[in-house]
Amino acid sequence: MVTRLAIIGGDAGGMSAASIARRRAPELEIVAYERGPHTSYSACGIPYYVGGLVEDAGRLISRSAEEHRANGIDVRTRCEVVALDLAARTLTVRDEGREATEPFDQLVVATGAEALMPEIPGAEAIEPARTIEAGERLRAALQRGGMNAVVIGGGYIGLEMAEALVSRGMDVTMIEAGLQIMSTLDPAMAAHVQDAAERHGIRVVLESPVEEIVTAADGTPVEVRTPGASYPADHVVIGTGARPAVSLAEAAGLPLGDSGALRVDDHQRCPGHDGIYAAGDCAESHHRVLDRQVNIQLGTHANKQGRIAGTNATGGDVRFPGVIGTAVSKICHYEVGRTGISEREAAQAGIEIVHATIEDRTRAGYYPGAGPIWVKLVAEPHSGRLLGGQIVGVEGAAKRIDVLATAVWASLAVDELALVDLSYAPPFSGVYDPLLIAARALAKQL
Amino acid sequence: MVTRLAIIGGDAGGMSAASIARRRAPELEIVAYERGPHTSYSACGIPYYVGGLVEDAGRLISRSAEEHRANGIDVRTRCEVVALDLAARTLTVRDEGREATEPFDQLVVATGAEALMPEIPGAEAIEPARTIEAGERLRAALQRGGMNAVVIGGGYIGLEMAEALVSRGMDVTMIEAGLQIMSTLDPAMAAHVQDAAERHGIRVVLESPVEEIVTAADGTPVEVRTPGASYPADHVVIGTGARPAVSLAEAAGLPLGDSGALRVDDHQRCPGHDGIYAAGDCAESHHRVLDRQVNIQLGTHANKQGRIAGTNATGGDVRFPGVIGTAVSKICHYEVGRTGISEREAAQAGIEIVHATIEDRTRAGYYPGAGPIWVKLVAEPHSGRLLGGQIVGVEGAAKRIDVLATAVWASLAVDELALVDLSYAPPFSGVYDPLLIAARALAKQL
Numbered sequence: 093m094v095t096r097l098a099i100i101g102g103d104a105g106g107m108s109a110a111s112i113a114r115r116r117a118p119e120l121e122i123v124a125y126e127r128g129p130h131t132s133y134s135a136c137g138i139p140y141y142v143g144g145l146v147e148d149a150g151r152l153i154s155r156s157a158e159e160h161r162a163n164g165i166d167v168r169t170r171c172e173v174v175a176l177d178l179a180a181r182t183l184t185v186r187d188e189g190r191e192a193t194e195p196f197d198q199l200v201v202a203t204g205a206e207a208l209m210p211e212i213p214g215a216e217a218i219e220p221a222r223t224i225e226a227g228e229r230l231r232a233a234l235q236r237g238g239m240n241a242v243v244i245g246g247g248y249i250g251l252e253m254a255e256a257l258v259s260r261g262m263d264v265t266m267i268e269a270g271l272q273i274m275s276t277l278d279p280a281m282a283a284h285v286q287d288a289a290e291r292h293g294i295r296v297v298l299e300s301p302v303e304e305i306v307t308a309a310d311g312t313p314v315e316v317r318t319p320g321a322s323y324p325a326d327h328v329v330i331g332t333g334a335r336p337a338v339s340l341a342e343a344a345g346l347p348l349g350d351s352g353a354l355r356v357d358d359h360q361r362c363p364g365h366d367g368i369y370a371a372g373d374c375a376e377s378h379h380r381v382l383d384r385q386v387n388i389q390l391g392t393h394a395n396k397q398g399r400i401a402g403t404n405a406t407g408g409d410v411r412f413p414g415v416i417g418t419a420v421s422k423i424c425h426y427e428v429g430r431t432g433i434s435e436r437e438a439a440q441a442g443i444e445i446v447h448a449t450i451e452d453r454t455r456a457g458y459y460p461g462a463g464p465i466w467v468k469l470v471a472e473p474h475s476g477r478l479l480g481g482q483i484v485g486v487e488g489a490a491k492r493i494d495v496l497a498t499a500v501w502a503s504l505a506v507d508e509l510a511l512v513d514l515s516y517a518p519p520f521s522g523v524y525d526p527l528l529i530a531a532r533a534l535a536k537q538l
Numbered sequence: 539m540v541t542r543l544a545i546i547g548g549d550a551g552g553m554s555a556a557s558i559a560r561r562r563a564p565e566l567e568i569v570a571y572e573r574g575p576h577t578s579y580s581a582c583g584i585p586y587y588v589g590g591l592v593e594d595a596g597r598l599i600s601r602s603a604e605e606h607r608a609n610g611i612d613v614r615t616r617c618e619v620v621a622l623d624l625a626a627r628t629l630t631v632r633d634e635g636r637e638a639t640e641p642f643d644q645l646v647v648a649t650g651a652e653a654l655m656p657e658i659p660g661a662e663a664i665e666p667a668r669t670i671e672a673g674e675r676l677r678a679a680l681q682r683g684g685m686n687a688v689v690i691g692g693g694y695i696g697l698e699m700a701e702a703l704v705s706r707g708m709d710v711t712m713i714e715a716g717l718q719i720m721s722t723l724d725p726a727m728a729a730h731v732q733d734a735a736e737r738h739g740i741r742v743v744l745e746s747p748v749e750e751i752v753t754a755a756d757g758t759p760v761e762v763r764t765p766g767a768s769y770p771a772d773h774v775v776i777g778t779g780a781r782p783a784v785s786l787a788e789a790a791g792l793p794l795g796d797s798g799a800l801r802v803d804d805h806q807r808c809p810g811h812d813g814i815y816a817a818g819d820c821a822e823s824h825h826r827v828l829d830r831q832v833n834i835q836l837g838t839h840a841n842k843q844g845r846i847a848g849t850n851a852t853g854g855d856v857r858f859p860g861v862i863g864t865a866v867s868k869i870c871h872y873e874v875g876r877t878g879i880s881e882r883e884a885a886q887a888g889i890e891i892v893h894a895t896i897e898d899r900t901r902a903g904y905y906p907g908a909g910p911i912w913v914k915l916v917a918e919p920h921s922g923r924l925l926g927g928q929i930v931g932v933e934g935a936a937k938r939i940d941v942l943a944t945a946v947w948a949s950l951a952v953d954e955l956a957l958v959d960l961s962y963a964p965p966f967s968g969v970y971d972p973l974l975i976a977a978r979a980l981a982k983q984l
Binding site for chain 2: 104134136137140145146151152154390391392393395396412413414415416417418419420421422427429431456457458459460488490491492493494495497498499501502504508509511512513514515516517518519520521523524525527
């Protein structure tokens with residue numbers, strides 16, 4: 093008897109599940125339904141395509157539908173799953189206007205996330221640049237002219253898009269409702285990022301909730317209004333976050349967690365539903381430091397969770413060990429990384445912490461190209477256990493966050509971290525790596 | 539009663555000890571004896587000065603004798619300690635030809651290392667470029683002319699010097715007696731480094747023990763002879779390693795370990811000699827993976843050990859936790875890192891291991907500047923515990939070694955490492971960091 097594994101969603105989580113299942117179970121029928129035209133593409137790459145660092149949008153596709161098909165996965169692109177019947181174990185799929193019912197034995201829900209648009213007049217006219225096609229339409233619109241651009245939202249995607257627009261020669265204003273941009277960082281660290289953005293030519297406006305996007309009769313933007321001002325806007329990019337795309341799964345009765353994403357156990361199983369898995373942006377993850385379920389939408393988690401789901405759906409027994417909130421981005425001249433919990437997150441979670449921040453140089457002072465790096469560490473007061481870190485600095489700064497991620501993961505205390513045998517050579521750091529200096533500074537407080 | 543802390547050696551280990559002791563014990567008399575004219579200089583920076591990346595040799599001095607004196611440390615430069623009497627607790631010092639006896643209560647021996655010169659005719663005419671003054675003399679000699687340079691020894695210092703000579707426009711031949719350059723790496727990883735060196739214009743000759751350096755009557759080099767060939771050489775640089783400079787301490791009766799360096803306990807104390815400490819290149823360190831004493835001459839260890847010695851000499855109780863053989867260097871277009879033990883070191887120590895090597899890209903494939911990175915991991919067969927790693931690749935590759943160092947330090951197993959929440963963004967890696975891919979490849983074998 094051939095069994096049938098259905099996958100809803102053809103990007104990172106879904107196709108990782110499909111690919112590992114394909115390798116593990118050669119007899120299994122594997123069908124992946126993808127609403128859009130492309131599979132396995134890098135949404136993270138869209139700002140670089142918009143900005144022109146990447147000229148061909150096709151390069152953002154890491155594996156096309158044809159390649160997946162050649163690999164024995166029945167990929168149905170432009171094919172949307174519109175209903176899910178868990179009791180009957182069927183899907184209702186819409187393909188070129190026709191609906192059909194298709195059976196499954198096992199299912200991986202990998203429906204991703206969808207833009208969380210501000211509820212203001214005019215927002216409906218703006219297409220979120222979350223897919224390659226949307227990126228292509230944005231880039232075409234930019235090339236049609238108009239040099240004033242407004243980015244709403246100061247998170248990392250908004251910043252990457254703002255930088256992309258500056259490289260297109262636009263006059264760019266970033267409007268953020270909150271007190272700071274880059275809210276995954278604590279305020280003083282985020283201020284360095286704002287500094288980099290401003291030096292790059294991005295006008296940053298804080299504490300300004302957008303009230304309206306004024307559009308022309310044809311739907312193109314004209315200006316963006318906040319309580320205190322209005323900004324001419326030939327182009328508007330919205331980067332105000334995304335929410336897990338769970339309406340289909342929720343309607344079918346799959347349980348959601350407090351984060352609004354699908355609940356899963358550490359095997360990516362939807363609790364109470366045998367053979368039903370979820371992976372990626374639509375699913376929760378266990379945060380190892382906060383010790384609770386969270387929804388962090390990142391390709392790296394989606395890929396790993398998809399592999400876990402696809403392995404377990406084909407008789408495997410593997411466990412996703414959780415996340416610690418590691419993220420990295422390049423913002424203009426600076427690189428930014430964070431892992432574990434921030435001072436703000438600790439306060440929100442009622443976790444007592446100590447913290448220290450140091451400024452250093454990325455290379456030996458005499459070595460060409462040395463520039464600033466700031467490192468903030470957060471630790472548990474009694475044990476000294478490292479709970480999180482933030483890094484901002486020039487080239488070479490950000491990937492150091494992986495050292496802190498590994499230390500948080502392994503529950504190293506900061507006094508131990510301060511003496512770990514990290515590497516040194518003048519092109520890469522001073523004789524004490526900035527991470528060691530930061531760990532020592534925090535250990536001194538303990 | 540004022541007590542007197544004497545320090546022999548004014549570079550990393552010695553001045554780190556002096557500086558922390560100064561802060562901890564304001565009443566203590568601290569005297570540091572340095573044979574040369576400079577304190578606290580970066581010997582690691584000499585190749586960059588020779589090559590011209592750094593124009594002013596003074597920039598290699600991180601803290602001058604004057605600055606140390608202003609900080610309350612009695613630094614005696616050009617002042618050599620020629621004898622040490624542990625029973626009498628005195629030093630014999632030679633200062634401008636005059637000898638004097640000076641007392642001490644506590645002592646930190648930080649005499650560093652000295653070049654290990656090949657025992658061949660003509661080698662005595664070549665000055666090792668281990669001090670700023672020697673670097674200045676070498677640079678002056680290069681500027682006097684002659685475009686043929688020979689580097690004897692293919693370790694990282696030889697490679698850095700060869701690269702420096704190429705940037706001076708020299709025709710450079712590197713002659714290595716062994717089967718490969720960069721013997722801290724396993725052969726296949728070292729081959730990538732050789733490739734980078736050769737593409738940079740360095741002629742690499744392997745398996746060629748140098749027999750003679752032919753010099754003119756004035757001592758300047760003429761050619762370098764090996765069994766099979768001879769190489770015209772207007773300039774010769776020798777990078778065939780260094781040995782701990784322990785003759786003074788050994789003559790005084792301080793115990794040496796098997797490595798030839800001074801034995802110390804984990805408090806940097808010389809066993810059996812109260813109040814006598816050693817730190818830096820002249821001392822042993824405990825290798826946590828090999829679980830034995832080793833002598834690894836690196837500024838990073840010297841600084842840390844100096845701090846430990848200076849703290850304990852002033853009533854503290856801190857422990858140096860050992861080393862794991864982490865090192866990094868930039869060799870032409872490539873960056874090179876290593877930590878823990880290599881396949882060769884495991885074989886030499888009789889440690890059974892499994893290993894895997896992967897090739898990947900340093901950035902997302904579509905992101906400009908992506909280039910190759912090779913990662914080799916070594917693990918314990920039964921537990922899967924990571925025992926070591928080696929990385930070679932383009933910009934952004936090498937500092938990843940610190941992630942592996944932290945994982946080795948924390949005894950992570952490779953299957954766990956494969957799922958650690960490391961960062962991802964297109965400018966920094968593919969969606970799976972090369973380290974995760976390598977860990978997964980090795981976990982599969984286990």
